[in-house]
Amino acid sequence: MQHQEIPHVKRIETSREDAVAFEVTGHITAADVENLYGLLDGIYVVHDKIDLLVLIHHYEGFDWTAAFREGTIAGKTSALKHIRKYAVVGGPSWMSTTLAFFRPFLSIEMKHFALEEQEEAWKWLGAEPRPIE
Template sequence: MIVHDNPPHIRRIDTRRADAFGFEITGHITAPDIENMFGLLEAAYELHDKIDLLVLVRDFEGFDWSAALKKSTFSGKAHALKHVRRYAVVGGPGWMGPAMGFFKPFLSMEMRHFALGQEAEAWDWLDAGRPVAEA
């Protein structure tokens, strides 16, 4: 058995809809975490022109600014704008909801922030049912 000292801080959440995707974010986000997430999203875009996305943020400890400012991160975010239909964020730091509200008028996707205790409501808003693990 291999023990990982640095497990990934972004984990995919299996959903019941082929074009609905979820991620859980915990801890301190690094460049490899972000690259992994955008890689998974790129694969989703190959299968579906438009997707719905839920990001569940628990115990967020920040991110590496160098990762956030990398060219590949900006490219991944720009590409997401073309493919994400609905984007739900659950939890996160206090600035997350106001930041989404600020950018909402400038983006074509529907976005909504939910409190950490409102995960079920966020899945309902996406019309994606519950994650597969919650069967």
């Protein structure tokens, strides 16, 4: 029997079509990053502007080589054109500092929330997670 890797990036259904959320867990690989940008590209076809929430928990690291791959850089560039609000919930302690550093250079409203502030992040985004039916 072949061992199947559990996806580290999962989409969370939301109460608004133009509000997109992802749950990120474990060690993030290049394949996870490419999957995330692929999902976002599909959403941009339907919605030119979106609000994005990324929930990070049980973080175990990031494959930094993924950040500098050509496809990842193209995905980031594309994302910058389409995101209005970007909420990051949880993650490592450096996440808040990183968002604060980039905030003045981007037209995206960005905010970091502690994991226990998840409800506040959803309110800031103006959406709610929708239970899986």
